[in-house]
């Protein structure tokens with residue numbers, strides 16, 4: 790929520806309880822930093838609940854947090870994750886890259902940098918991946934990843950040898966392929982080998 794929304798709410802609470810001495814701006818700012826994750830639209834609800842109490846809550850921020858919980862319970866549909874048009878809510882993007890020493894193109898997924906970031910995770914921006922030579926599929930590509938793979942001649946998801954209509958690209962790019970390795974390293978060695986074969990048709 791915005792600071793002025795919060796300050797107006799505090800002002801109303803103090804007025805209702807007949808407190809002529811309002812908390813200092815500094816105090817309000819301290820409270821605000823503990824509560825700024827609460828959205829504007831929940832403020833009226835919280836303030837009204839507090840105004841209905843017998844007396845002014847001793848711990849203002851705890852009171853706000855409690856009624857914020859109540860608001861979330863009362864409005865479950867409003868706290869679902871926002872729709873992400875960048876990945877069509879899959880949470881990931883399809884990418885292709887070639888190891889620095891040439892060789893086969895490989896397909897890998899990267900977390901959607903728009904909706905999959907939080908305090909502990911900051912996915913690599915797509916522009917940065919592209920700068921390293923990766924090719925990222927547009928989100929609404931016709932034919933999906935297999936079609937994109939085929940149309941670009943990557944040969945990871947589509948058997949290139951069976952398709953002579955598109956010449957195979959020979960771009961030379963350098964991308965760290967660790968992510969892809971992470972996906973297969975839990976497989977037993979035999980299966981991992983199979984995986985390698987199947988992606989090298």
Ligand SMILES: [Zn+2]
Nearest residue numbers: 873876901904
């Ligand atoms: Zn997304």
